[in-house]
Amino acid sequence: MYRYDEFDAAFVRDRVAQFSAQVQRRLAGALTEDEFKPLRLQNGVYLQLHAYMLRIAIPYGTLSARQLRQLALIGERFDRSYGHFTTRQNLQFNWIQLKDVPEILALLADVEMHAIQTSGNCIRNVTADQFAGVAADEIEDPRPVAELIRQWSTAHPEFSFLPRKFKIAVTGAAEDRAAVSVHDIGLRIVRHPETGETGYAVLVGGGLGRTPMVGKWVRDFLPKPHLLAYLEALMRVYNAEGRRDNKYKARVKILVHEIGIEAFRDRVEAEFAQLDPLRIQADAAEVGRIERYFAPPAYAELQDNPPALRRARAANPEFDRWVAQNGFPHKVPGYQAVTLSLKGIGEAPGDITSAGMRLVAELADRHSFGEIRVTHAQNLVLPNVRQDELFDLWHALAAGGLATANAGLITDIIACPGLDYCALATARSIPIAQALATRFAAPDRQQEIGPLAIKISGCINACGHHHVGHIGILGLEKRGEESYQITLGGDAGNASAIGEILGPGLGADEVPDAIERLLAVYLDHRQPGELFVDSVRRLGIQPFKAAFNAELRHDAA
Amino acid sequence: MTLLDRHGFRPDPFRRLPAAEIAGHPAVIVPLADVQAGLLVRALGQRIGIDIANTLPAEDATAFANQVDLIAIAFPGFADGRGFTLARRLRRAGFRGILRAVGPLIPDQFAYAMACGFDEVELPDAVATRQGEAAWLADLAIYSTSYQRDYARGQNILEARREARTGGAT
Structure with a gap:
């Protein structure tokens, strides 16, 4: 998975220092509450019914065991020893004190995490298919492009005071598990029908809220090197023309609906035509640098459905049910992705205790190359489990109450x-x-x-x-x-x-x-x-x- | 109103006047409706700027952009980010004069404004006094790097990575 280099690390540290100073200026009265509000929101801090809430970004739903352990620690030290995973693959702490936020952000920076742009009228955390990189039905791993968009959209000078929030989701698979059609922009990695080259099909104007709409196609095929310029053009049209007179009509879906997708497309293309994509896009070496972080781990050469798994399933109906229900086909033989349900019967959907986080982190280290995914359905996934280790994993999860066999069923709410x-x-x-x-x-x-x-x-x-x-x-x-x-x-x-x-x-x-x-x-x-x-x-x-x-x-x- | 550029607060050389009253003033800002009249009576060396709304299409401004010395874009409120896009479009259209953001911006937008092509900010006095000059300059300092290429701001992280890869050779 992606690792911060010196520049990413310094950038996030600067943001922590910046937010600490903003809090001080608010306390000193140099900033009014109205002026402070978007700054606090762009750092993930909400004022809720009973306390402040901090929403932490989990870019495209990918977490390392080390990061999850740090979240467990933050939960214990600053919250009530639990966290809540959201429908945008983020994690929320619901009982935070405002004075602790700078310290929490510093702890997040220690493990290459942040809460930047998890709220506010800006480009939000980019989400993706939770099975990215392992799904058998995948054309291409969406995480490198999601990371590219994360960097490009971070503290964007032109698009940090948009008419309203802006959400982008990416999938590289045949089946859309990232709900791209109900995002402001949905990107699907597709193959060009003639050249076979991969690029993006672009949807715009999807969204839920009080006016739910399914996104419309604005570009059937966008060549990869054009992506950031095209996004810049689209965001510019929205920033200039999106409604600001009524917050309930300010999302891009309303603009698309009011002027029509053809007129919207024409405006974006006219803007795009004036840009030089190569001046905006990251160069090939930078794209390659990001892609290498998502290279597959060192898989063993294995067979699907090994005898150990067959025997354990035959001997243990509960385990069998869990594998059948929570297992997901992996593109590498002998491996499986598995959903860890955070929907235990009678529990709050998406909640997990700090002890639960530590258990998942330990099991990820033991069975999944140290990697965890967060799903938009508020569950966790271990993406890379050897099939002959599934039984051990299930035992350990069951002991921690995390082996509910209901992924995708009626109780997975x-x-x-x-x-x-x-x-x-x-x-x-x-x-x-x-x-x-x-x-x-x-x-x-x-x-x-x-x-x-x-x-x-x-x-x-x-x-x-x-x-x-x-x-x-x-x-x-x-x-x-x-x-x-x-x-x-x-x-x-x-x-x-x-x-x-x-x-x-x-x-x-x-x-x-x-x-x-x-x-x-x-x-x-x-x-x-x-x-x-x-x-x-x-x-x-x-x-x-x-x-x-x-x-x-x-x-x- | 208080004027501010990347070096801090400074006196405003421009005065706001209707076109009929600009004679004898070295630097004036006229309303958009007066721009043609102002240019007609402009004296040799006299600097003329215009006030525009953030809703003015960039194409409409480019007609006179190469004849004026300053364009002042109104920010009705700090959360209205349309001025950033308009500034960007004016710079792309080739405007080389002074770009001024006018309104109750916050210090935390200063680096963004500069990156989008603004040179200066004109603040209501009460806002400037409350926020303080130091906070504005601090914002420029704390955005020493950025991820976006093609914006005028500090060190670009992508370029820095490229330099690191090639060992600093250009």
Whole structure:
């Protein structure tokens, strides 16, 4: 994985010193609260309901064991010995004191980490496929380009006071696991149909929030050396023309929607035509320098599905279930990527204790070349596990409560922190996730239902990605009560779609039964092997809507 | 208003006047609407600048850009970053005169403003007094390096890496 050189290290140290000075100037009154706010946000510091929150960048979701140990230490020393992984592959500490932030940033810098641009109206932390570099369906590893974009977008002189936040996601695989179509810019590494050369297909104007939109193609094929110039052109058009009169209409998706994708494309291309890509792009030697950090580790020559694994799976049904559910095919024979679920039944999605972080770090060192990934579904991944070591790994994880075999199943729920923490929230998210996980906890029931993505947001800002949940749950406040709106048929992957609202909002205690009614329609009508979301597509929303509302009407009568 | 460049606070040689009143003043800033009139009555050696909004398309400014000595771009608030892009576009269009950012910017934007092509910042006096000159100069010092090529700012990290690779040979 990427390592800081002297320049990166000095740059991050300078930012720590800079933020320390900014805090002092705020305390001395040289900066007003309004002036300080974007500076604190661009260093990841939010003011939440009960305390400050610090959001730490985990660029493209890649972490080393050493970094994870440092996060465990920070959690113990400055928080309540746990952290929360987010839908943008970041880590949040929810109980931070403002006075401690400079010291925490210095501890992060010690392990080549920072909190720069994890918030604020700037280009945010770049996200990527959690299986980057190991997925069998990958055209090319997206991490080198994600790192290039990280550097280019860091403290950008022109694009640090944008109309609104700006999120970029990259994938290099056939299947989109990075939800690129619901980002301000989504990049897909593609092969040119004629020359075979790899480049980028560029989506723009996706996003969730109160106006969910799926991104539109702005460039089918962008040659690699043109990338940074093209991004500069696109950002310049947005910075000049994005709306600033209404923060709810300030994302690039609104600009694209209002002027149309053709006009937007024309403006970007006109700007791009005036730039010299080679003056902006990193030169080939620099690109090569970054790429070498992501060279594959020293894999052993192994066979897939070794006898030791077969025997252990046959002898231990729970292990077998975990491998089947949480394993992911690796491009190198004899290896497997595995998801470590942070969705234990009844737990807060994405939370992990400092002890848990240390265990994962130790197991990453022992079984995964010291590398960990964070997923946008708020789980962790060990990307490089020998199949003949899976059983040992599973044992160690199970002892730490991290072997829940539910990756991609109904209890693998995405949820934002909600009203338990967040100052913006209108309802709680975590208790809904806990109630649903508890209701559907039985492993056989989960298997019967199959892959299903439930996503919960505690307000219209949609940090829990409810719009793209197969089942989405949005917590609102209605006459002083929490009210949950259910959507159906969303999808964050290749067939990206925004879910449709099923009916009136529900009380928190009504949500599990309503989900049961939707599942009953699916289980009654599915064809052999058909996934929930595919049944919704085939059947349309009506039968689900009818079942959802039948009970409500009955209650009302 | 207080004027500031990379060396600190300094007196402003320019006065804001309508075109009809510029006679006898060595350096003036006129409103955009007065630019043609101002250029018509301009005396030999008299310096003329214009005030523009950050929403003015760069193409509209380039028509007179090579005839004026200064362009002052308004920042209605510090969080409105449109002026950075407009400055960049004016420099690209070949404007070589003084570029001034006018409004309640914060010291933490000084290095960014310079990198985008500004030469100076004109602050409301109360803001300048509260923030202090030292904070502005400190911002230039703490951004000694940057990742973006093609912006005018300190040491470029990519170029420095290239030099390190080639052992300093150019």
